[in-house]
Amino acid sequence: VAARGTPSTAYCWGLNSFGQLGTGATSSSAAPTPTAVAGTDTYVELALGTNFTCGRTGTGTVRCWGGILTNATTPTLVAGVSSAVGIAAGIGHACALLDDGRVVCWGNNASGQLGDGTTATPTGIVTVAGLGPAAQVSAGNDHTCALLRDGTVWCWGANQHGQLGDGTTTPHPSPVEVRGL
Numbered sequence: 001v002a003a004r005g006t007p008s009t010a011y012c013w014g015l016n017s018f019g020q021l022g023t024g025a026t027s028s029s030a031a032p033t034p035t036a037v038a039g040t041d042t043y044v045e046l047a048l049g050t051n052f053t054c055g056r057t058g059t060g061t062v063r064c065w066g067g068i069l070t071n072a073t074t075p076t077l078v079a080g081v082s083s084a085v086g087i088a089a090g091i092g093h094a095c096a097l098l099d100d101g102r103v104v105c106w107g108n109n110a111s112g113q114l115g116d117g118t119t120a121t122p123t124g125i126v127t128v129a130g131l132g133p134a135a136q137v138s139a140g141n142d143h144t145c146a147l148l149r150d151g152t153v154w155c156w157g158a159n160q161h162g163q164l165g166d167g168t169t170t171p172h173p174s175p176v177e178v179r180g181l
Contacts (some may be wrong), residue, residue: 083151101133
């Protein structure tokens with residue numbers, strides 16, 4: 001669990017087996033009370049995955065800690081993300097909405113939830129393929145959706161329960177438009 005304090009310091013509590021509390025250590029025991037995340041960054045938004053946490057700073061950078069990318073126990077800069085205006089996290093992946101409307105993602109891609117047209121897991125960020133300018137991004141367990149500036153909604157990734165909204169249960173590693181909106 002995570003929360004922003006005053007002045008925008010990140011606090012985390014709960015399980016820390018992957019360093020997802022951002023304190024510089026790992027522990028199989030849980031932290032039952034809020035603990036300040038290491039570092040001096042101030043965060044305007046936090047997104048939590050299963051074993052990791054990401055924070056967006058007021059300058060548009062994103063830092064993650066825990067079991068994503070490098071399994072860092074303290075906030076680590078996500079290389080290539082410098083103008084983020086929003087972030088979202090799924091079970092093992094995260095995405096950032098950039099100020100120009102592009103969506104970039106990183107982490108696990110086994111279900112195509114990064115939206116680059118593949119199911120290969122990259123070592124860094126990838127840009128979602130074929131997506132128009134977005135206004136908002138949201139992540140589910142193993143899928144991701146974006147509300148575009150034109151009002152349409154597009155989703156990609158796992159779809160075993162029809163969560164992509166395209167009328168099928170077929171997974172899509174590239175964005176597909178949600179029908180009927």
